[in-house]
Amino acid sequence: MDTQTWTFVIVGATFALYIGIAIWTRASSTKEFYVAGGGVPPLANGMATAADWMSAASFISMAGILSFAGYDGSVYLLGWTGGYVLLALLLAPYLRKFGKFTVPDFVGDRYYSKSARVVAVLCAIFVSFTYVAGQMRGVGVVFSRFLEVDITLGVLIGMALVFFYAVLGGMKGITYTQVAQYVVLIFAFMVPAIFISLMLTDNPIPQLGFGAELSGELGTRIAGVEATTLLSKLNGLHEELGFAAYTDGSKSTLDVFCITAALMVGTAGLPHVIVRFYTVPRVRDARTSAGWALLLIAILYTTAPAVAAFARTNLIDSVRDAHYDPAAAPAGERGVPEWFHTWESTGLLAWQDKNGDGRVQYVAGAAFAGAPEFTGETGAHGERLVANAPDASANELYIDRDIMVLANPEIARLPAWVIALVAAGALAAALSTAAGLLLVVSTAISHDLLKRTFLPEISEKRELLAARVAAAFAVGLAGYFGIHPPGFVAEVVAFAFGLAASTFFPAILLGIFTRTANREGVIAGMLSGLVFTAAYIVYFKFLGGTKAQLLFGISPEGIGTLGMAVNFVVAFVVSRFTPPPPLEVQELVEDIRVPKGAATPAHAH
Amino acid sequence: MSAPSLTAGAEDSHPTSAPAAPAAIDRKAYWRTNVKVLGVLLVLWFAVSFGAGILFHEELDAVNLPGTGFPLGFWFAQQGAIFVFVAIIWVYAAVMNRLDRRFGVYED
Incomplete structure (x- = not known):
C-alpha cells in the first residue's frame, strides 16, 4: 500500500474509534456533561489531561522550535511541564475538595462576588478561544499535507468530529476519547523517534541517545574518523556555520527566567487543564492523576528535545554543500x-x-x-x-x-505506515485539545453565565440543552477561525499564558492559602495584573514597540511573571485596608484545605 | 516566586473564630505540615529548573553529566528538571496519603 492509502486507513480507523467511544459515553446529566460525573479513575484522567494539554503545537512544532533554538527552547520544556508541579501541589487538590464545576465557580464563591465570577468567565472564554483557533487550523493543515485535501475541507471534517463527541458526550465523551487519543499520539511520536535514535546513536531510548556518542548506520558517517558525542558534534557544526552553540543560549538569563516562569504559572492557571481535576472522585485522586498526567506528558517532552537534536544534526549533515x-x-x-x-x-x-x-x-x-x-x-x-x-x-x-x-x-526511511501514523497522531493531538477547550467555553456560558449568574431557576434539563447549544456554537466559531485564521493568532498565544498567569493563578492561590484575601483585594489585583500584562503585550506585539524599549529586556512572552507579581502586591495591600471576607467564606477556606470532613452541605456533590 | 504563597500560608496560624470542634485542632496541624511539605518540594522544584537549568546553567555546563555527553546545565534544562518534576508530584502524593491517614482525613 502507498502512504496515501495507509493514511486513509489509519486516520479513518482512529476516527471510527473516537465516534464509537462518543456513542458509548453519552452524557445524560449536567454533572456528566461538565465533569464526567466526577467518577474518572486517576490514570484515565492523567491520560486525558496529557492529551488535553499536548496540542498540535506540542506534537508538530515543539521539536522544530527546539531544533532551531537549541538551549533557548528550554523555556517551553521547563515552562510547560513545571507548571504541573504548581498545579499538583498548590491548586488541584483544594479545587477538587471545593467541588463544583468550573474555575469561575471557585472565584465567584471564594470572593463572594458576581462581578468576580463574570470577570473570570470572560478571561476563561478569551483564553480558550485564543487556543482553539490554532487547533482547528492544525487539523486542517494536517489533512492538507497528508491527505492532499483542501485546508477548509480538513477543518470541516475536524469540526464534524469534535461536534459529534463534544456536543453528545460533554466532558464524559471527551475524557474517554482523549484517553484513546493519548495512546495514538504518543505511539505516533515515539516510533519515529526510536528509529532515528537507533540510526544516529545505536541506542533505542531517545533520552539516552541524546547524550550518547554518534554511532549506528547514520551516526558513524556523520561522526567521521573521530568518535564524538552527538552534542559536541552538533555544537561543532553550529560553530562552523556561524550559529550560536546548540547547548548555549542567545537570550538573556533574566528573559529566559521570566518566560519560563510565565509559562509555568500560566500552565497552572489554564482553565481547561484545571477543570480536568474536578472529574476525579477524591482529593487524593487529584494528586495522583496530576502525577500520571505529568509522567505521560514527560514521555513526549523529554523525547522532543532528543528528536530536535537528532534532526538538526542530520539536517545540517545531509544538506550542507x-x-x-x-x-x-x-x-x-x-x-x-x-x-x-x-x-x-x-x-x-x-x-x-x-x-x-x-x-x-x-x-x-x-x-x-x-x-x-x-x-x-x-x-x-x-x-x-x-x-x-x-x-x-x-x-x-x-x-x-x-x-x-x-x-x-x-x-529515517521508515515504512509508509509510520508516516500515516504521524498524521493520525498529529490529528489526535489537535482534536483532543480543541475538544477540551470547547467544553470550557460551553460550560462557561451555560453554567457560569446562565445558571449561576442570570437564570438561577433554569432546570437541569434546559441547562444541559444550553450547554449543548453553546458547545455547538463554539465548535462553529472555532471552525470559522480555523478557516479564516486571524493574522494575530501566534501573538495572542502569549496573551493566553500571560493572562492566565497574571489573573487566575494569583486569585486561586490567594483564595486557598490565605483566609484574609478578600473581594476588593482580589478584584483589584486581577484587574491590575490584567491591565499591566495586556498593555505590555499589546504595545510590543501590535503597536510597534522596539527591543530597546523592553522593560529590563523582558520579552512580551515573559511579562506575565511581572503581571503576576503586580497582582499579588495589589491584592495583598488592598486586602489589608478593606474589610475581611465574611465568616462563611473563611470557613470555606478552612474546608477546602482538608480532604475529608466538615464539608458544609453546599459543597457536597 | 514561590515565596508569596509560602509566607501567605505561614501567616495563617493566628487564631480564628471558627467552631472549636476537636477536629479543628487536627486540621490546623494538618495544614501546617502540608505547607511545610510544599515548601521543601517547591525549593527542589525551583533549584532544578530555575537554579540548575537557567541561573547556573553556564557554570554547570563546564562539566558533563557523568558517563554521557550532556553538558550538565543543558541536561537539567532539557531533561533532568522534567524527571525531577515527575518525581516531586509522586512524592507529594505519597507523603500526603500518609498524612491523610495520620490525621484521620483519608477518604475511602
Whole structure:
C-alpha cells in the first residue's frame, strides 16, 4: 500500500474509534456533561489531561522550535511541564475538595462576588478561544499535507468530529476519547523517534541517545574518523556555520527566567487543564492523576528535545554543500536527500541558489525575508523559484520548523505506515485539545453565565440543552477561525499564558492559602495584573514597540511573571485596608484545605 | 516566586473564630505540615529548573553529566528538571496519603 492509502486507513480507523467511544459515553446529566460525573479513575484522567494539554503545537512544532533554538527552547520544556508541579501541589487538590464545576465557580464563591465570577468567565472564554483557533487550523493543515485535501475541507471534517463527541458526550465523551487519543499520539511520536535514535546513536531510548556518542548506520558517517558525542558534534557544526552553540543560549538569563516562569504559572492557571481535576472522585485522586498526567506528558517532552537534536544534526549533515540535483553531483560529492525535494513541493522548504553553483549553502542568517512566495517557474537546476528578494547573507536555504517532526519518518526511511501514523497522531493531538477547550467555553456560558449568574431557576434539563447549544456554537466559531485564521493568532498565544498567569493563578492561590484575601483585594489585583500584562503585550506585539524599549529586556512572552507579581502586591495591600471576607467564606477556606470532613452541605456533590 | 504563597500560608496560624470542634485542632496541624511539605518540594522544584537549568546553567555546563555527553546545565534544562518534576508530584502524593491517614482525613 502507498502512504496515501495507509493514511486513509489509519486516520479513518482512529476516527471510527473516537465516534464509537462518543456513542458509548453519552452524557445524560449536567454533572456528566461538565465533569464526567466526577467518577474518572486517576490514570484515565492523567491520560486525558496529557492529551488535553499536548496540542498540535506540542506534537508538530515543539521539536522544530527546539531544533532551531537549541538551549533557548528550554523555556517551553521547563515552562510547560513545571507548571504541573504548581498545579499538583498548590491548586488541584483544594479545587477538587471545593467541588463544583468550573474555575469561575471557585472565584465567584471564594470572593463572594458576581462581578468576580463574570470577570473570570470572560478571561476563561478569551483564553480558550485564543487556543482553539490554532487547533482547528492544525487539523486542517494536517489533512492538507497528508491527505492532499483542501485546508477548509480538513477543518470541516475536524469540526464534524469534535461536534459529534463534544456536543453528545460533554466532558464524559471527551475524557474517554482523549484517553484513546493519548495512546495514538504518543505511539505516533515515539516510533519515529526510536528509529532515528537507533540510526544516529545505536541506542533505542531517545533520552539516552541524546547524550550518547554518534554511532549506528547514520551516526558513524556523520561522526567521521573521530568518535564524538552527538552534542559536541552538533555544537561543532553550529560553530562552523556561524550559529550560536546548540547547548548555549542567545537570550538573556533574566528573559529566559521570566518566560519560563510565565509559562509555568500560566500552565497552572489554564482553565481547561484545571477543570480536568474536578472529574476525579477524591482529593487524593487529584494528586495522583496530576502525577500520571505529568509522567505521560514527560514521555513526549523529554523525547522532543532528543528528536530536535537528532534532526538538526542530520539536517545540517545531509544538506550542507549537497548538490541540489543529485544526478549532477560529481563523483565523491553528495546530492541532497530525496525528502528535500518532497518537502520542497509542499512549500515548507525552499532553496535559492544565490551563488549559482548548484549546491546548497546552509549557514547562519535568513535566505530571504518571510515565507517563500513561489513564482511557479523552475530554475537552472530544477528548483522552485521564489519571488522573495534574497537576503545579504550567504544562506540559501529556507526551512519551515514543522518539517523536523513531519519529515522524520522519511528522513529515517521508515515504512509508509509510520508516516500515516504521524498524521493520525498529529490529528489526535489537535482534536483532543480543541475538544477540551470547547467544553470550557460551553460550560462557561451555560453554567457560569446562565445558571449561576442570570437564570438561577433554569432546570437541569434546559441547562444541559444550553450547554449543548453553546458547545455547538463554539465548535462553529472555532471552525470559522480555523478557516479564516486571524493574522494575530501566534501573538495572542502569549496573551493566553500571560493572562492566565497574571489573573487566575494569583486569585486561586490567594483564595486557598490565605483566609484574609478578600473581594476588593482580589478584584483589584486581577484587574491590575490584567491591565499591566495586556498593555505590555499589546504595545510590543501590535503597536510597534522596539527591543530597546523592553522593560529590563523582558520579552512580551515573559511579562506575565511581572503581571503576576503586580497582582499579588495589589491584592495583598488592598486586602489589608478593606474589610475581611465574611465568616462563611473563611470557613470555606478552612474546608477546602482538608480532604475529608466538615464539608458544609453546599459543597457536597 | 514561590515565596508569596509560602509566607501567605505561614501567616495563617493566628487564631480564628471558627467552631472549636476537636477536629479543628487536627486540621490546623494538618495544614501546617502540608505547607511545610510544599515548601521543601517547591525549593527542589525551583533549584532544578530555575537554579540548575537557567541561573547556573553556564557554570554547570563546564562539566558533563557523568558517563554521557550532556553538558550538565543543558541536561537539567532539557531533561533532568522534567524527571525531577515527575518525581516531586509522586512524592507529594505519597507523603500526603500518609498524612491523610495520620490525621484521620483519608477518604475511602
